[in-house]
Amino acid sequence: MSIPIEVLEAELLSLPQADRSRLVDKLLVSLGHDPAWEETWGVEADRREARLAQDPQQWVDGQQALAQARARLK
Incomplete structure (x- = not known):
């Protein structure tokens, strides 16, 4: 089951800054x-x-x- 992007975005933006930063790093690496x-x-x-x-x-x-x-x- 896929999570609507708006829901996922809201959840991610509610994370503490350190967690968001870690996630950004992982996403950027995943882009190649x-x-x-x-x-x-x-x-x-x-x-x-x-x-x-x-x-x-x-x-x-x-x-x-x-x-x-x-x-x-x-």
């Missing part, structure tokens, strides 16, 4: 290793880090970024 993806994101992370180092004022925290995105969608 893609060296091309890792290389691409490594290059992108370096690019973003360099850009932020040049102008730290452009950094926006997650809550502020979400608020800005929601405002643009209105």
